[in-house]
Amino acid sequence: MDRQTKIDSIVSLMEDFPAAFNYLNLAGNRAFADWFMPRLEALREFDFWEDDELRVIQARRLGNLLSYLKKTSPFWKERLLAYGINPRSASILEDIKRLPVIDRKFFTGKEAYALPRDESHSMIHTRYTSGTTDTSMAVLISDPEMSLDILSCLFRQPYFDLQKMRELLGRKFFFFLGRTVLPHYASFARGFPLDNFTKLSDPNVRGEIYGILKKEPQTLWAFSTVAAEFAHYLAQDGESLPLLAAYTHSESSPIDERLFVREKLNVPVVHLYVACETAIIGDECTSHFGKGYYHIPRERALIEVLDGDNLPVKNNEEGKLVVTILDRKITPILRYANGDRGRILSVSCDCGKKSPLFEMLGREGDRILLPDGEKFSALLLANNFLEIANPKRIMAYQIRQESPGNVSIYVVPANGLFGNNEIAVMESALSAAMGGGIKINIRHTDDIARGATGKLRFFMPLKLIGK
Numbered sequence: 001m002d003r004q005t006k007i008d009s010i011v012s013l014m015e016d017f018p019a020a021f022n023y024l025n026l027a028g029n030r031a032f033a034d035w036f037m038p039r040l041e042a043l044r045e046f047d048f049w050e051d052d053e054l055r056v057i058q059a060r061r062l063g064n065l066l067s068y069l070k071k072t073s074p075f076w077k078e079r080l081l082a083y084g085i086n087p088r089s090a091s092i093l094e095d096i097k098r099l100p101v102i103d104r105k106f107f108t109g110k111e112a113y114a115l116p117r118d119e120s121h122s123m124i125h126t127r128y129t130s131g132t133t134d135t136s137m138a139v140l141i142s143d144p145e146m147s148l149d150i151l152s153c154l155f156r157q158p159y160f161d162l163q164k165m166r167e168l169l170g171r172k173f174f175f176f177l178g179r180t181v182l183p184h185y186a187s188f189a190r191g192f193p194l195d196n197f198t199k200l201s202d203p204n205v206r207g208e209i210y211g212i213l214k215k216e217p218q219t220l221w222a223f224s225t226v227a228a229e230f231a232h233y234l235a236q237d238g239e240s241l242p243l244l245a246a247y248t249h250s251e252s253s254p255i256d257e258r259l260f261v262r263e264k265l266n267v268p269v270v271h272l273y274v275a276c277e278t279a280i281i282g283d284e285c286t287s288h289f290g291k292g293y294y295h296i297p298r299e300r301a302l303i304e305v306l307d308g309d310n311l312p313v314k315n316n317e318e319g320k321l322v323v324t325i326l327d328r329k330i331t332p333i334l335r336y337a338n339g340d341r342g343r344i345l346s347v348s349c350d351c352g353k354k355s356p357l358f359e360m361l362g363r364e365g366d367r368i369l370l371p372d373g374e375k376f377s378a379l380l381l382a383n384n385f386l387e388i389a390n391p392k393r394i395m396a397y398q399i400r401q402e403s404p405g406n407v408s409i410y411v412v413p414a415n416g417l418f419g420n421n422e423i424a425v426m427e428s429a430l431s432a433a434m435g436g437g438i439k440i441n442i443r444h445t446d447d448i449a450r451g452a453t454g455k456l457r458f459f460m461p462l463k464l465i466g467k
């Protein structure tokens with residue numbers, strides 16, 4: 001591929017997806033590997049390209065998306081007109097900022113979706129966001145979107161060379177530990193759900209998992225908390241597995257926990273910033289492992305950081321994250337506040353990637369309410385806690401705000417209980433670091449209840465306690 005062909009192939013990645021492929025027939029499909037591999041190569045290169053080429057790609061993709069909306073949906077046609085947005089404008093990347101910021105509530109109306117007129121064109125899939133802290137939202141996506149939104153972002157780091165990648169595409173190489181396989185990975189993954197009955201604490205369950213993982217080298221996929229728990233048992237059982245890499249995501253995960261997981265699994269650990277509505281909007285930079293600094297896949301995601309009045313904040317300043325996704329047509333994500341907070345760092349990265357680093361600072365809801373009315377990041381408390389308690393000693397934990405003046409940290413110890421003196425020292429250090437007169441209680445427990453998908457929330461805010 002020459003440079004222009006690469007640019008074109010990135011712009012029309014979804015549109016070019018051959019009709020013979022669908023999200024279930026990709027593994028072991030040589031025609032798919034032939035189609036996908038040059039595009040993956042172009043995407044990997046693209047991360048190192050300069051801004052002018054990037055903007056060409058973004059503007060063309062955004063223009064195509066808005067033209068589709070204008071053509072397909074009377075609602076969107078009117079909306080674009082109302083804000084003076086012409087999809088073919090040369091300044092479309094700026095013009096788009098005239099659209100108001102939206103959130104999940106925007107999608108309670110059917111008109112927000114833009115279903116293709118030609119139904120035979122592609123299959124439409126429906127997925128739902130988790131809705132743990134908020135109303136659940138339906139996400140309608142086409143088959144090419146389902147097949148490629150995740151896959152186009154997963155292998156942007158050079159952990160596997162292109163030869164190895166092609167080999168992996170020949171089989172199921174993802175092992176979903178803790179939940180059923182997400183449809184985006186369906187061709188390439190098998191699942192091992194965990195719940196309140198099938199638990200890692202059961203040696204038979206672990207034996208079964210080890211058996212599967214020893215048969216053929218796999219890439220582990222797990223929520224961060226599940227990966228940490230698994231790493232503990234692996235060490236405890238003295239097992240070593242022929243893993244290829246571990247992909248973790250979805251939860252705020254303190255640095256000490258990630259370092260522990262990487263040490264015990266002894267493979268590259270890739271932490272993804274991903275959600276159902278947006279798919280992947282960041283993968284953690286290898287030069288800043290564990291810090292929660294992400295590179296944005298800029299060919300598909302535009303990121304803004306805004307203040308409470310929806311005005312842009314300066315680089316390095318914290319604000320709410322507003323995302324525009326360039327390759328989702330049926331559920332248009334245009335200036336969507338995803339409920340997370342973060343900041344753009346004004347540094348050029350050692351790894352050589354040109355995309356700015358985004359630091360994820362936790363979900364809007366992951367904040368501890370202090371008696372004096374201030375708020376404190378639950379992720380920061382988790383970081384402080386793991387730093388003084390040592391992640392090697394903790395199998396699992398959960399922070400729960402049980403009343404406005406009290407926060408409890410429930411701990412499943414990995415090897416032996418914490419002593420009363422240790423606990424008292426930790427409690428007072430943590431509470432002093434938070435200020436605001438809050439009391440911290442550390443409590444031992446045998447187990448922590450999981451959600452329906454096997455996910456363990458690291459923080460339960462006041463409004464979820466007792467639900």
Ligand SMILES: [Zn+2]
Nearest residue numbers: 285287349351
């Ligand atoms: Zn980097």
